[in-house]
Amino acid sequence: MAPAQAHGIPAVPESGITPVAVRSGIAVEINGERFVHTGDPQMPLLWYLRDVLWLTGTKYGGGHGENGADLVLVDGKPVSAIGQPMNRLADKRITTVEGLAAKDGTLHPLQQAFIDEDAIGCGYCTPGWLIAGVALLKRKPHPDDGDIDQLPNSCRCGVQTRVRAAIKRAAAGKAGQA
Numbered sequence: 001m002a003p004a005q006a007h008g009i010p011a012v013p014e015s016g017i018t019p020v021a022v023r024s025g026i027a028v029e030i031n032g033e034r035f036v037h038t039g040d041p042q043m044p045l046l047w048y049l050r051d052v053l054w055l056t057g058t059k060y061g062g063g064h065g066e067n068g069a070d071l072v073l074v075d076g077k078p079v080s081a082i083g084q085p086m087n088r089l090a091d092k093r094i095t096t097v098e099g100l101a102a103k104d105g106t107l108h109p110l111q112q113a114f115i116d117e118d119a120i121g122c123g124y125c126t127p128g129w130l131i132a133g134v135a136l137l138k139r140k141p142h143p144d145d146g147d148i149d150q151l152p153n154s155c156r157c158g159v160q161t162r163v164r165a166a167i168k169r170a171a172a173g174k175a176g177q178a
């Protein structure tokens, strides 16, 4: 006899419902820190970064991110932050331009190479170039001009040739050298 019935309490029938954990937010890792987004699940990652976390390095390039200014790394792959709603990013590992440098402030070799080659024009699109360049170097450690020109980033102020030089300098391991 069940214990409840032993005390004259009617037994509660089995519900057949399997309890699931209640999700109170969307957990993401950004630049090595864990955050939980509890707002609109459809909020684009770009607005979460800029307006909630104040990580304003990633830029809005207009439209659907065609010019690459809003690129971030999601699990190591470059993606447009405006095109990624938060509800697609649960438990993803995200790196923004703020996360490229080491914790002690040492710049990523590609950041240093951009400085070495004076590859920053307006600067608005530089974070996107850096993210795309880091991903390219990981995918292809010694890219040529054609590889660089195929990146989704665009530059209207004329530093594209310097961007190429910076990416190739980083690839050659010469960032920070004369």
Ligand code: FES
Binding pocket: 120, 121, 122, 123, 124, 125, 126, 154, 155, 156, 157, 158, 159
């Ligand atoms: S660096 Fe921004 S348009 Fe060229």
